[in-house]
Amino acid sequence: MGREDGKRIRKPKEEHEKPKSIPVLPWMRTPIDVSALDEKPLSLLPHLDPRLKEALEKMKISSLYPVQLAVWEETIGPGGFQRDLCVNSPTGSGKTLAYALPIVQALSTRNVKCLRALVVLPTHDLALQVKDVFSAIAPAVGLSVGLAVGQSSIANEISELIDKPKLEFGIFFDQEYRVPQLCSAVDILVATPGRLMDHINNTKGFTLEHLCYLVVDETDRLLREAYQNWLPTVLQLTRFDDDSLFPRAQNFLPSAFGSFRTIRRSGLERGFRGTPYPRLVKMVLSATLTQDPSKLSQLDLHHPLFLTTGEMRYRLPETLKSYTVFCEAKYKPLYLVALLQSLGDEKSIVFTSSVESTHRLCTLLNFFDELPFKIKEYSRVQRHRSKTLEAFRKGKIQVLVSTDAMTRGMDVEGVRNVINYDMPAYIKTYVHRVGRTARAGQTGCCYSLLREKEVQRFYKMLRKAENNFCSKYSVPSNYIEPLHGVYESAKEKLKETVEMESSKKRQVGSKFSRVAKGKEVQSAKESDQ
Numbered sequence: 001m002g003r004e005d006g007k008r009i010r011k012p013k014e015e016h017e018k019p020k021s022i023p024v025l026p027w028m029r030t031p032i033d034v035s036a037l038d039e040k041p042l043s044l045l046p047h048l049d050p051r052l053k054e055a056l057e058k059m060k061i062s063s064l065y066p067v068q069l070a071v072w073e074e075t076i077g078p079g080g081f082q083r084d085l086c087v088n089s090p091t092g093s094g095k096t097l098a099y100a101l102p103i104v105q106a107l108s109t110r111n112v113k114c115l116r117a118l119v120v121l122p123t124h125d126l127a128l129q130v131k132d133v134f135s136a137i138a139p140a141v142g143l144s145v146g147l148a149v150g151q152s153s154i155a156n157e158i159s160e161l162i163d164k165p166k167l168e169f170g171i172f173f174d175q176e177y178r179v180p181q182l183c184s185a186v187d188i189l190v191a192t193p194g195r196l197m198d199h200i201n202n203t204k205g206f207t208l209e210h211l212c213y214l215v216v217d218e219t220d221r222l223l224r225e226a227y228q229n230w231l232p233t234v235l236q237l238t239r240f241d242d243d244s245l246f247p248r249a250q251n252f253l254p255s256a257f258g259s260f261r262t263i264r265r266s267g268l269e270r271g272f273r274g275t276p277y278p279r280l281v282k283m284v285l286s287a288t289l290t291q292d293p294s295k296l297s298q299l300d301l302h303h304p305l306f307l308t309t310g311e312m313r314y315r316l317p318e319t320l321k322s323y324t325v326f327c328e329a330k331y332k333p334l335y336l337v338a339l340l341q342s343l344g345d346e347k348s349i350v351f352t353s354s355v356e357s358t359h360r361l362c363t364l365l366n367f368f369d370e371l372p373f374k375i376k377e378y379s380r381v382q383r384h385r386s387k388t389l390e391a392f393r394k395g396k397i398q399v400l401v402s403t404d405a406m407t408r409g410m411d412v413e414g415v416r417n418v419i420n421y422d423m424p425a426y427i428k429t430y431v432h433r434v435g436r437t438a439r440a441g442q443t444g445c446c447y448s449l450l451r452e453k454e455v456q457r458f459y460k461m462l463r464k465a466e467n468n469f470c471s472k473y474s475v476p477s478n479y480i481e482p483l484h485g486v487y488e489s490a491k492e493k494l495k496e497t498v499e500m501e502s503s504k505k506r507q508v509g510s511k512f513s514r515v516a517k518g519k520e521v522q523s524a525k526e527s528d529q
């Protein structure tokens, strides 16, 4: 095979030091380096609830990874949840369980059901994945987990999140108390920001009043996008307001808060009699955590503690092998097909730079007859996307072509290769893309297809990451040569398909505009009458 000796990309001196122009928050200068820790067997983990140990063992987890151990020590261990945690740890290092386990253990002693933990993620598929992790451990200690992502209708979602207690037959209810008390049906909620805001604004009985834990996963991505002000809203609604029962929030709340009435109350709460209400603990995590003070300040962190791995901000998995594949622009698809063939039927993800090129590339690849693997695109339509993802997980599809919608957090067992068909524009994107393989200590390869003019920029980008070892990979010519003929006919078929699809789009577009025009005429007539 054409893999040549690798070279470590030279790290320029200035990469070790923070450029003076970017101030780093003081607490970020004294991090805990997680890489100094070793895995710890569950049997040696202090305070672990035996029911959770059993649940973890069922998941085939017998020890905690370093980042999980570090978070455990700062939460259930001596740290005792006293500080908010900012975790910067490589892709596939186990960040999900790092927060899920201590939260579930901490809530295992609760005796009243109400929403205590909220985990926010940027995408539907990611939220589903994280919910599955909670669902694998939380029921063992009697906790229930909900999902708010817009997967089902809002009515279905509400019925799963909110309990309406049944009025018992024969009991007389005073007029004044006839309205049954709505309460949460879940202890832990995993949500995307949009659906979370829908519930905050419109769902009766949905309250963040009792929230104890807030997790912002993929923090840098979530902070980049405001999503209807979800973060300030959540923070305001959970703020401990010492001085009044008349919340400060009323002074500033925009109408976006709608009917929402549940402001965290100071003092004593139902179900917490005799206990002062706990502070909202925050955990924020990413493989590429932002260090920008203005962004981090939005989180209003309490005495934050920074947990990181290694010296540099970006770190590639140690078990990853990276390769560059040099190719001529006009033969790039050919190189891709030949590369895929040389990889056999290993699960691979091919990343492109846009929705359109994902669609075109996937269509083109499917015109190469007799490829010994199935290729599908990770579509823009959620319904199709979920189906494709499931088939990919089950191994019914071996090659997934995707935009960067698949870059963050997605954990699909057995992905052996990541192929950068289009070069990522930023090191952050590269880190998340390649992180879909080489997860949890497994080996994995990344291949970046580069045109001549991209080579310099690629290596410059790679210097920003630790573990940036990279080799050249020459696609065997005996794979390329026989493909030329079929490539020409595949290109022709693609051209026809693209033309057909655009004429279909035009037809649909003009049908819509005719309908809209018809409606306009109709409503003009009605308003005349």
Ligand SMILES: Nc1ncnc2c1ncn2[C@@H]1O[C@H](COP(=O)(O)OP(=O)(O)OP(=O)(O)O)[C@@H](O)[C@H]1O
Binding pocket: 060, 061, 062, 063, 064, 065, 068, 089, 090, 091, 092, 093, 094, 095, 096, 097, 286, 287, 408, 409, 410, 411, 435, 439, 440
């Ligand atoms: N202690 C453990 N023992 C064995 N496997 C584990 C352990 N913890 C997590 N895993 C597995 O490791 C994989 C990666 O975990 P996870 O998805 O939490 O990584 P991550 O750090 O969040 O990655 P990313 O930054 O890409 O989101 C998952 O398949 C998970 O089941």
